Amino acid sequence: MADTKAPPVTPVPAPDGRAARAVLLRRARELALVPALLLLMVLGTVVNDSFLTERNLISILGASAALAMVVLAESLVLITGKFDLSLESVVGIAPAVGALLVLPSAQSGWGIEFPAPLALLAILLVGAAVGAFNGILVVKFKLNAFIVTLAMLIVLRGLLVGATKGKTLFGMPDSFYSLATTTFLSVPLSVWLAAIAFAVAGLLLRYHRVGRALYAIGGNADAARAAGIRVERVMLGVFVVAGVLASVGGIMQTGYVGAISANQGNNMIFTVFAAAVIGGISLDGGKGTMFGALTGVLLLGVVQNLLTLAQVPSFWIQAIYGGIILVALMIARVTTGRAQD
Amino acid sequence: MTTPLVQAEGIVKRYGPTVALADGRLTVLPGESHALVGRNGAGKSTLVNVLTGLQAPDEGTVHFDGRPAPPLADRDAWRRTVACVYQKPMVVPELTVAENLFVNRQPLHRGFISWRRLRSEAVALLDTWDVHVDPDARTAELKVEDRQMVEIARALSFGARFIVLDEPTAQLDNREIERLFSRMRALQDSGVTFLFISHHLQEVYEVCQTVTVLRDARWITTAPVAELPRAALVEAMAGESAAGHGPARATAASADAPVVLDVHGLTSAPFQEVDLTVRRGEAVGLAGTSGSGKIELAETLAGLHRPTAGSAQLDGRRLPFGDVRAALEAGVGWVPRDRHEQGLVSGMTIGDNTTMSVLDRLGRYGFVGTERRRGVAAELIERLDIHTEGPEQPVSDLSGGNAQKVVMARALASDPRLLVLINPTAGVDVKSKESLLARMDSAREDGTAVLVVSDELDDLRHCDRVLVLFHGRVVAEHPAGWRDHELIASIEGVDHG
Numbered sequence: 001m002a003d004t005k006a007p008p009v010t011p012v013p014a015p016d017g018r019a020a021r022a023v024l025l026r027r028a029r030e031l032a033l034v035p036a037l038l039l040l041m042v043l044g045t046v047v048n049d050s051f052l053t054e055r056n057l058i059s060i061l062g063a064s065a066a067l068a069m070v071v072l073a074e075s076l077v078l079i080t081g082k083f084d085l086s087l088e089s090v091v092g093i094a095p096a097v098g099a100l101l102v103l104p105s106a107q108s109g110w111g112i113e114f115p116a117p118l119a120l121l122a123i124l125l126v127g128a129a130v131g132a133f134n135g136i137l138v139v140k141f142k143l144n145a146f147i148v149t150l151a152m153l154i155v156l157r158g159l160l161v162g163a164t165k166g167k168t169l170f171g172m173p174d175s176f177y178s179l180a181t182t183t184f185l186s187v188p189l190s191v192w193l194a195a196i197a198f199a200v201a202g203l204l205l206r207y208h209r210v211g212r213a214l215y216a217i218g219g220n221a222d223a224a225r226a227a228g229i230r231v232e233r234v235m236l237g238v239f240v241v242a243g244v245l246a247s248v249g250g251i252m253q254t255g256y257v258g259a260i261s262a263n264q265g266n267n268m269i270f271t272v273f274a275a276a277v278i279g280g281i282s283l284d285g286g287k288g289t290m291f292g293a294l295t296g297v298l299l300l301g302v303v304q305n306l307l308t309l310a311q312v313p314s315f316w317i318q319a320i321y322g323g324i325i326l327v328a329l330m331i332a333r334v335t336t337g338r339a340q341d
Numbered sequence: 342m343t344t345p346l347v348q349a350e351g352i353v354k355r356y357g358p359t360v361a362l363a364d365g366r367l368t369v370l371p372g373e374s375h376a377l378v379g380r381n382g383a384g385k386s387t388l389v390n391v392l393t394g395l396q397a398p399d400e401g402t403v404h405f406d407g408r409p410a411p412p413l414a415d416r417d418a419w420r421r422t423v424a425c426v427y428q429k430p431m432v433v434p435e436l437t438v439a440e441n442l443f444v445n446r447q448p449l450h451r452g453f454i455s456w457r458r459l460r461s462e463a464v465a466l467l468d469t470w471d472v473h474v475d476p477d478a479r480t481a482e483l484k485v486e487d488r489q490m491v492e493i494a495r496a497l498s499f500g501a502r503f504i505v506l507d508e509p510t511a512q513l514d515n516r517e518i519e520r521l522f523s524r525m526r527a528l529q530d531s532g533v534t535f536l537f538i539s540h541h542l543q544e545v546y547e548v549c550q551t552v553t554v555l556r557d558a559r560w561i562t563t564a565p566v567a568e569l570p571r572a573a574l575v576e577a578m579a580g581e582s583a584a585g586h587g588p589a590r591a592t593a594a595s596a597d598a599p600v601v602l603d604v605h606g607l608t609s610a611p612f613q614e615v616d617l618t619v620r621r622g623e624a625v626g627l628a629g630t631s632g633s634g635k636i637e638l639a640e641t642l643a644g645l646h647r648p649t650a651g652s653a654q655l656d657g658r659r660l661p662f663g664d665v666r667a668a669l670e671a672g673v674g675w676v677p678r679d680r681h682e683q684g685l686v687s688g689m690t691i692g693d694n695t696t697m698s699v700l701d702r703l704g705r706y707g708f709v710g711t712e713r714r715r716g717v718a719a720e721l722i723e724r725l726d727i728h729t730e731g732p733e734q735p736v737s738d739l740s741g742g743n744a745q746k747v748v749m750a751r752a753l754a755s756d757p758r759l760l761v762l763i764n765p766t767a768g769v770d771v772k773s774k775e776s777l778l779a780r781m782d783s784a785r786e787d788g789t790a791v792l793v794v795s796d797e798l799d800d801l802r803h804c805d806r807v808l809v810l811f812h813g814r815v816v817a818e819h820p821a822g823w824r825d826h827e828l829i830a831s832i833e834g835v836d837h838g
Contacts, residue, residue, distance in 0.1 A: 209700035209707045216697055219686035226645070226683040227697040227751065228669040286688045 033295040064301035065190035069249030073242035081218035081285025085149040087246040089156035091265030094247035098123035116173040131243020135236040170259035180255030190252040202290035218285030346371040352401035361387040366560040374535040376545040379555035380770030394419035424496030425505035434481035439463030514631035601790035607651035611637040612813035624791040626804035634813040643675040644668025674757030684748040692718035692732030695750040721750040742773025
């Protein structure tokens, strides 16, 4: 009775056609960004001859792969109803730790000179460890996720700058770059990996009970607990998985750039949130799909690419990019017809 | 003849293809307490939204004191006319009572808020209406009844003399309800008119002079309560001869049935040394006031809390505590106390909500077979008679009774050996209540042991026996066939020390 927004609708047994249409309508919302994406592609083709070439399209994908991994990680955390801002620092520090482990002291490494496979494993472990640390603070000690991960963002960035003395790390073994340099069917491995990650995550979210648990927790944690979902355990797991995914994004970024600067991943979190929200992931938790998040990433990737092709002066590119994100949010609000809360 | 304070005629309101109100009528005379009753989905909310100016009717007119209702945008005029106290608090929990009373109209001194005057005006306002609440208290810390009185006082301070109370007793225990009613009567004497919405017909007879019944989005009747016996009122609401308010139909479980639940010396902060047994096919009721510990006891058995001492055995095996999942696996199904807070994930579909606890049974390695889930959900929808378009419909579309059936469906989905029901029929209409209790009975026939915690005598009447908790201890046991006043006396602690 108290709910004034959603009027109680007398449940009339609806004809099957209407029910089917309602389902279709819900599905259609997931595809809300596709028209915008297509429109941008058409625009790009008209404006620039080199846009719709195989090489350019692959380069868009290659440039978006790292972002895609972090958006995937953030989306999982957001669906569970939490925040993780520190992911952008994980993108920097995780591969940097791996690099420091393999590099000799002469190249500003720690001189341990780990074998490359072990170092790559260490990168994932760093991601998992940061995720676990965030998760314990947020889930067990019930600290506010926003502030905890904001603090971690600063701490990790500081650790990275401290450990490298602000220098850029390069000269790592080839395996550090192979995700971006090796291609399969002329598409970089990183793109394949990101695609597989999205497909697996999408599948798990829809068809696995752990996936459904994320939505239940984000939608109503008390109800999820009452239904027998181990809320704390699942949340902790999500933070760890997000950390690992972000560290994979870090490896991709390293391969794409060819080195690790102390700034790797810096300010990336804003783009990550923009892509997730444009893609229909709710900041309040419990809502959004992997397909939506992916279209959000691609939309931003295409925009970035178009701006570069159009040779917008680099001093202005940020302002324009930010403006376009705002416009995209407004379009997403109109086409999905729902509040982005 | 006096001018009616509120006169609504021929109100029609549609939401898309759904007609929420086809023929809403209401005439409230000044100074009376007027009850508005009807099953969930009968159109009460819509009528209230129209009367409080939240929505404009598609057709029909509303007059206040003979004058047409103000335009929708003129919020100030509406505030001076009518106010609604919803079940959901409409106060800012972190602010003090005094500040809540004057939000956005704080008394100023040279353009800045004068906290001293704000406090003194709040004290004056609370005194005027005889509301005994500390103006400096944080509003979040108020008891529900005090919060309701603060909201009423705020409405009165705007000049409104017509107050809509939307199920004000839903979260109160009997003593609190009595206090609310005596305050209502006092306010009525000083000229306030109430529109009282409740599912508890008893309360209608207790506090109202006139009643209006809505059914299927239409006005059915308006009559003085004195001239409308209970059976006739139920018939007007249900549209058929009164079902359900008949005698107890507890089918006594045979006394030699094996014990399913055996609780021994269970102790926690809210309850002490509770012993109880429930046999196969038996329904045991737990009654008590809201502070008696009955809900905490049931939640402990469902795995939500960990007791400090004592043990419970389910079919001879130790029942794990403090872990809902483990309790579920041990064979406990339960309906949590509040469907909005703990029962449902409102953004998810009916299918998701009904099968949430049993997903691991619907496929291998945790993967959920879509077809199987739809099948299970459809079967549960059928079994519980949930009125819906299908498993894909969001649960937030459902009316209260149907939503509660979804919670019940989830509890039954795991084929539990022990069913723990906490307030299973709270805030649902007469017909849904019947159907929910019928489901409970058929679960018993299949051999499930049932523990029912409820404030509703109708629920407890379905039990073989009712245990009464008072300050955390079991103080009485009533076998089926008890009389209302006996049970209420022991709930309220009147018949024992």
